[in-house]
Amino acid sequence: MEDGDHIFINGYKHVRYTPAEDLESDIIEESDAFYRWIDSRRSVREFSDRPVPKEVIENIIKAASTAPSGAHKQPWTFCAVSNAELKSLIRVEAEKEELETYSNRMSERWKKDLAPLATDHHKPFLEIAPWLIIAFKRVYEYDESGEKHNNYYVNESIGIACGMLITAIHKAGLVTLTHTPSPMNFLTRVLKRPSNERAYLLLPVGYAKDPAYVPDLSRKSLDEVCVFYE
Ligand code: IYR
Secondary structure (H helix, E strand, C coil), rough: CCCCEEEEEECEEEEEECCCCCCCCCCCHHHHHHHHHHHHEEECEEEECEEECHHHHHHHHHCCCEEEECCCCCEEEEEEECHHHHHHHHHHHHHHHHHHHHHHHHHHHHHCCCCCCCCCCCCCCHHCEEEEEEEEEECEEEEECCEEEEEECHHHHHHHHHHHHHHHHCCCCEEEECCCCCCCHHHHHCHHHCCEEEEEEEEEEEEEEECCCCCCCCCCHHHHHHCCCC
C-alpha cells in the first residue's frame, strides 16, 4: 500500500476512502438522471417464468449486503429459492395466512386503501417467479464460547439492505414486490432457519410478464416529503 493510504486509530487500521464518482462531473445532472431512473421502478405482481441466472441473484444479494448496518454486524441472511417444490410449499403457506388476513385481520379501511392495488390472497407469483428471496433479520449471534450477543439497529439495518436489494433488482432489469405474508413464521420452519433469524420480507424476483400492468399511481411531490432548513 502506498504511503498515506492507511492510518491506525486506537490500533485499528483505517484505509483511505476513494470517491467512486468523478467529482468534476455535473452532479446536478447525474443526480437527476439517477432520480429519473429509480422513479421508473414499480412493484410488479405479474411475472414471467423466464429463468434468471443464479449469478444475477448472487450479484443482487452481494449488492444488498454492502448496506450500512449497526456496528457493521450485517445482521441479515438472504435465502434464495428456485426449487419448485419449496416455492409451491411457500405459496400454499402464504396463501393460507393471506386468506385469513384478507377475510378476518384487515380493517375495512385497510381493504379500501388496498383496493387501487388490486391485491387479494392469491399469490401465483410465488410459483411463477424463478426466484424468491426471503430476507431474514438476525436478532442475535453466538460468540465462540456459545454466548448470545444481540445485534444493533437490526430493523434499520435490514430495511436499508432490502432497499438496496430492490435497487439492484431494478438495475438488473428485473422486477420484484415487497410481499409480507403475516405472520411470516412459517418461513422459519419451511426454510429450516435457526432461532436467531426472523423472516422480514419476501421478494419474488424475475422478469415482468409482457404485458404486465401496474396501478396508475403518482408519487408525492418533493414539497410533500421534504422540508428544508437553510
Ligand atoms: N400482505 C398482504 C396485504 C398487503 C398489505 C399492504 I399495506 C400492501 O401494500 C399490499 C398488500 C399481501 O401481500 O397481499
